Amino acid sequence: MDTLHVRIGIHGECLPTAYALEQLREWDSLKEKLQPGEANPIVQLGKVTLHPFELHRGGAAPYHYKLTNKQFGAIKIWKRQINLKQKDSWNNKSAIETGQILIEFNSHYLMTYGVGRALHDCEMLAAAMFAGGRSHHWLKIVRLDPFADIETEKPLNKDDFSKFRTRATFKDERPNKEGEVDSLEEGGAHPQSDNKGVSKVHHGLAVVPDKLVGRMFDQPDTVYFGSLKSPVCARIYNKRLEAKRSPDKDWEGRWREAGAAPDSHIYRVEYQLRGEFLKELVIDGEQGYLDPHKAIAALDSIWAYLTQKWLVQVERRARGRGREAVLTPFWQVVCNAQPAAEPATRYRPYKPVVEQLRAQLRGVFTTIAAKLGKQRDCSAAVAEYDRLGEWMFSDEFLEKYQQRRDRLGAVNTNLKSNWPKCIRKTYESVGHSFSQMVSRRSPAFA
Structure with a gap:
């Protein structure tokens, strides 16, 4: 699991615990005293986790408190105040429907401690912040990113990506950025890219070898299937190259423990699932998998739908009658990343105008x-x-x-x-x- 975002709410009236009131008062005081240019203060959530968090000056609408930790992720909490009608904002319609707390677990935490630990932290935070939260809270997934890392001897090229069949209406290929870490044969500084893929301006020009130009466009760095704003999308990219650009995460150590060769290519097949998509899934006659416990338990069926129904890589048989299309060896490994299960079905509600x-x-x-x-x-x-x-x-x-x-x-x-x-x-x-x-x-x- 690469990313897991979970909303936390409460059934019935949402009242803060004494511990929550103490924390919120402390955070408000720290935010008021924070001077421009001053580093964010460090706070603790001792009843939930031992990880220290940075308290940000601003929040992320509609949340007022934002706490981050590079090894954990982020925690966002709805602002609690009394409005003109003397009604607690934790109990207004927007807060009740959205959830008063949002936890965003990052890949480092999920890979280190597991999804079970992450859901346990959600339960502990609900119990610490909500009166009666130990037994009357609810959890809903906002975003879930399952993935599989596949080792290959050769890099995937444009011919390999042309074999994909998908239900997505959008596809985008990004050029290979491997040239950014290679030394060029000719003198001069080679072009570099910013985080949006736009070339930076340089005073000197470099002569780029033909083999490098061919590699950049024949071997895409990342291929997207579907828009990132849609309920479901996928991306396939060379994770080993990406890990070289982000040395703060020890992916090489994890792959070495799993038996990966040091000179191989590792591609990550990653899906981004939003709550709207999980709400439409039907498994064994039951619809709706927003609850993280249910979704994780049914991850094999969800993965089967994603890799067998929504996105597949196929090729024609070299021999045989009819030469029917079959899964490529690469995609067979992707499908086997989760235990075999009956694929889920997707029921889209009919909303005519x-x-x-x-x-x-x-x-x-x-x-x-x-x-x-x-x-x-x-x-x-x-x-x-x-x-x-x-x-x-x-x-x-x-x-x-x-x-x-x-x-x-x-x-x-x-x-x-x-x-x-x-x-x-x-x-x-x-x-x-x-x-x-x-x-x-x-x-x-x-």
């Missing part, structure tokens, strides 16, 4: 009338209107009507036993008015 549907209906109705009608003769529109009205009282419509309401999640309230009769009465009156209207307005309907 009525005005858009009406516009589509008008367009379809006009097209049918124009197709069946004649020059300056629109009587076909009246015939189609009558045909549609007759279909509304068929068994097919009544069956699909109820199915569509179930799909929309509509609740049946105030039902009348004669609701088809009400529709018939409305239809007959509208039909009569419609016939009169078209016959009076234009002779083209006659």
Whole structure:
């Protein structure tokens, strides 16, 4: 697991503990005394973890308190105050729906202590900050980034990435930055890139060898599938090269312990899952995996969906009848990173916009009338209107009507036993008015 963001809230009224009030008062005092240019003060959460945290001057909306630690991640807490209506802001609608606390665990913490320890820290923080939080809190995943590191003898090239099939509508390739750490054969300083991939300005120019130019574009550094803002996306990149640029994390030691060769290539296949995606997943007939305990327990099924349904790398058989597409050896290893399981399914809730549907209906109705009608003769529109009205009282419509309401999640309230009769009465009156209207307005309907 590379990243895990969890929101923490409370069922019912959210009241701070004496420990929470003491901490918040201390943090407010430290933030008020903090001078411009002064280093962030160090605070402790002794009842939760022994890691020290930096208390930042500003928060991250809507959170007021922001605590960070490079070995842990970040903790963000909603501001607690009394508003004009004398209501605690921890209990306003936004705080209740969002969660009063957000914990962002980074990869170092998750790889060192494990996901179980991270969820235990969430439980401890809820118990320390909320009155009754030990038994009445809830946890929801905001972001979950599962990954697998795959060792290869040769680097992946553009041909390898062309074999991917994905449900994402967006794909982006980034050039290989290996030249930034290589020495060039010719003199002069070679171009460097900032953290956004934009070349910095240099006074001197360098002659870049052809083999380096080919390597930069034939072997992409990172390939993205899907937008980072979408509910689910993936990225595949050369993690060994990335580790050389970030020596603060001991990835080489972890790979060496796992038996990786020092001169091999290690690619990370990483997915970014947001809460919206986890809410749509269905496993064994149960939908919604925002709870981190449930999501971690079902990670094998989630991984199977991601690597077998959402993104796959396939190639044609060299021999055999039909030469059907099969998974590449590289992707077979990716699929086996988690125990074999039945892939989850994804159910996207249907959220139609009525005005858009009406516009589509008008367009379809006009097209049918124009197709069946004649020059300056629109009587076909009246015939189609009558045909549609007759279909509304068929068994097919009544069956699909109820199915569509179930799909929309509509609740049946105030039902009348004669609701088809009400529709018939409305239809007959509208039909009569419609016939009169078209016959009076234009002779083209006659």
